[in-house]
Amino acid sequence: MDKIAITDTKTVQTRLVLPPDTNHLDTIFGGKVLAYIDEIAALTAMKHTQCAVVTASIDSVDFLSSAKVGDALTLEAYVTYTGTSSMEVYVKVTAHDLIKHIETLTTESFLTMVAVDENGRPTPVPKVYPVTETEKQLHESAPLRKKHREKRVAFNPKKPQT
């Protein structure tokens, strides 16, 4: 399988924050942002593998600031690292106040997506390589995040038996 540049896995989506998506403070619900993050991570992973994927874990989510009604939310996602069948996807969410021209980073998240075959079993994925400095940082720090993830999964007493 050919290696793919991280840059070429990039997916971007823009959404408008509407009143039904917000709480009593007129800022977006965290769960709504999570759903957007999960969707773009799946799209990014599917584009990369050209097969079905499932979310194995949402490894971290940091809500750094809020987005309010009328803001444009831009989600950017990349495959930053791959294992055999798993992919780490990094998602960055930015809020844009289009009237005042203010752009704020609101959320960062790392997810693990797994490519699956027609029987729902893990299947190999193409590797990725970094080009830019940011991509290099994300790629090089991924094995450490993978180690933390594996430790957490190993300690999960409710892991279903297959």
Ligand SMILES: CC(C)(COP(=O)(O)OP(=O)(O)OC[C@H]1O[C@@H](n2cnc3c(N)ncnc32)[C@H](O)[C@@H]1OP(=O)(O)O)[C@@H](O)C(=O)NCCC(=O)NCCS
């Ligand atoms: C993800 C899933 C396919 C893994 O199946 P499995 O039988 O555990 O497969 P394996 O043990 O061979 O692991 C396959 C890969 O998934 C990774 N993985 C498994 N469980 C994981 C977890 N909880 N978190 C992160 N990665 C995980 C493994 O590290 C492995 O990666 P690698 O191939 O790059 O080395 C399976 O657990 C599943 O289908 N889960 C449900 C997914 C789903 O429905 N998501 C939507 C939730 S609403």
